[in-house]
Amino acid sequence: MLESAAHVGLQATDGPLSMDKFGAESARIGREVADGYHRYHIDTEEVDDVNPLPHRFLVTVGKVGLAKLISKEALTYFRPWDPHFDVILSRPCTYGVFSGPLGGFIPRPKLCVGCLRCEVQHPEFVKVLPNPDLAKMGDSYTTHGHIAAIDEEAKKGMVPVRGQGYRGRFGGPGFDGMLTDMSEIVRPSRDGIHGRELIGTAVDIGSKPMHLSFDSDGKLSGSTPEMFTIQVPFIFDLPPGNLESTRLAEVVESTSRGIDTLACLDAHTVARNRLDAPNVVPVLDNAEASRASEFPRARLIELRSTPGRPWGWDAGGFDLAREVSDAIIGIRIHFEEGWQDRMTKAVESGAKVIHLLADLHGRGSDGTFVTELFKEAHMLLLEQGRRDTVTLLGGGGIVGADHVPKAIISGLDAVALDLPVLFALQGRSNGSLRQRAKVDGTLPRELDQEWAEQRLTNLCGSWRDQLLEILGAMGIREVRRLRGEFGRSMVVRHLEDEAFEGIAGYVGGGC
């Protein structure tokens, strides 16, 4: 029986179907499938701020200057028969910065968007300054720009749209040095963002055999797919540093359930709070691999290195976990020296999911950026003829919506989100955000479950829609096809070499 037929509850009939009955049955199945079809969608809804970011701008108004201006204008324009209130009370701001009860005497900087009309119009007594409190948020990699974008995305759940062109540097390091391609004419997935044609963002977690085998009776023999599907190519990773808490675990668990993705949580937290669920990925130390049996509902369990052991591969722990659990056992491997060897051994031993980890600036221990590292991992598996038997998850340095497609182009199946969770929930950080273990962050004191869940849902909705923009521009119908598609990206450094070759002083390589 067709899978779709089973889905709508039809039973196989005894005996052969006549042609007319077959046609009617097919039509009925088709109708019921269509009626029951639900296009995947993330329900976003704007939520209030609990711990708003510092305003983008500070607005200062000289009170004496303003008083003088009003007096002067009153004298100039006011006539009892034609008082010109519109002139005297006009304000140089369309955003309401000077529209409070006392106008410019008590400006409202939180409404300022930095158009500078007020400062240009009244240079003598109005100043608009970038807010240093905002500028000092984050660190050299996860900048206040990233944090502000995540905050907006988590608040509104929409794709940020603005006027004017790009304002930043030309290319740049890391993900900034990669551009995504587009197709000028050929568009199999056009209009995906506007919902007219589906662009799939579902990805498979687990293993597909590289080929199918059949016995002499035509029955399937050999290995079969061992995987499940999530609806977005991003999962929530373990909260970094000091952020682990029961409340946060509950929030990411419920959010991941709502949008049909995964949440990696410390196994102890999962057990203690009874969070075992198909969408939860308990993360166990290798030394505790036998505890994998405690999570019967988990579809994926990840093993991480025990302190003092090699970074991420322990054959004994892996075998033990597989023995006691039916879940797919994934291995977390840090980009430390020898990671390629550890990944190969893990895959050779039957690991179906490899979760690669760079530091939170997206660097491996030798300083290589994740786009190169993910590519190397992907190519290694390709060369070994094993790529489809393994799912590559990866994390580290993913702090913008554009980083998701770029990481997937680099070879990942799905990315793992870490710091974006902190900033989506309007948390704050102190110091460097480079080393996972040393992240010092604070979440809002009262982390309301519903509010926090909606914030994370909004972030995921926004990032998924932005992924659709990128896929739509390329004419790619599903994100699975983006994996390792280096040809759909452009590296600024390479483009520069091609464009500027021969120009005096250009030495290539982005130098």
Add this chain to the structure above:
Amino acid sequence: MALLQDLMDAYQGKIVKPSDALLHKTTTLLQDGMNARAFGEFEKPKALGDARWTDELILSTWYMAETGEVPDKLNFKTGESDGGFDRLDFQFLQESDWLEHSEAIDTKLPLNRRGDGKNEIEIDIPWYGGGMSYGSVSVNVMMSRARNAKHWNTLMSTGEGGYPPELYEVKESVITQVATGYFGVEEETIQAAPIIEFKYAQGAKPGLGGHLLAAKAGEEVAKLRGSVPFVSLFSPFPFHSTYSVEDHSKHLDWIETVNPKALLSVKVSTPHDVDMVAVGSYYAGAHIIHLDGGYGGTGAAPEIAKKNIAMPIELAIPKVHKFLQKEGVRDKVTLIASGGVRTADDIAKAIALGADGCVLGTTDLVGMGCTRCSNCEGGPSGRGCPWGLTTTDIELQEWVQQDWGARRLDNLYAALQWRLRDILRKLGLSNVRELRGRTDLLSYIPKEAGE
């Protein structure tokens, strides 16, 4: 009571067409304020500028738009984006070999190189105005640009928002754009134009089509676009009748039927295969291939698209130029570059990289007061640009009056042409066309150690 009502309306900021007194006050303050900043009477606003358009670049553009001259004390040449045009410089000759600064230095650019009997258009400067639709900007802004284009014997594109009737008075300087939503495309507007521009994509949002947010699609805008007021308008991507170069060719045939003399321009963005797209466009019959780079302007675009999709124009120009050369058709087509071209220096660099000329958009707006605050799409107020540029709000659009706008652009273009001639003479060239593809006259400013 009426007095009280007036007072309440004024206090609450009721949106109405401004009175003459308010118009005079506001425009005077704005214009004086811009000049005061540009002339250095007050310090540079701390919140002004970004890596691509620095505070000095904005202020120098204001200076040029007011005076018609380049400033002494402001950088009017480059931004601080750390790449592309901002890392390129010219290898000028020894001062003793410089030519005299003279109007004899030819800046003319022919646009029809096919010799096919269609309009033989030659513009006096190697740039023209890029498409900004009615709706994304006001009629005042459109007319300021169009009148200036006529004055300079150059052109301006309508963008995709229809053809306001006022434009007919300068129709010989107005390019009609046909884009994927076909907003405002009519037989009359095709027949009126010397050039028809097919917009396949826009550099700031390549592959994503256009989007006019509901707040800016007011009654007049909707009327011209044949739509419902205050409903968001999407230009889909791509042309839904185009799946191949052959389909594209049919489009051009259609225009030729309606206006047999019009030149055909094809505006595309800069994907990996932009060179193939350009050649295909040429063989389909295009006279002008217009490349719009990834750092170009827009009235509204997803932030993710601006930086990440497709390549900056500096990297696309040489790719296309060289490919057209290889195909042996380089001299039969005009290559125009836009999307991040800000200054006369950028124009000259783009030409040296292989373009014939450029299209300016943001530069025009900055000349009329834009501070690049990025609220063109409506901003939190939903009313559009507070400077009166990218808005059709009945009050705000009045801050840019046509005479003033056209005068500012006239001055700005004079300064840009002066600087372009200055560059040419220092390179020993008497004609801008001699600069095309002369990468040997460029140098790359290498990064310092640790940069």
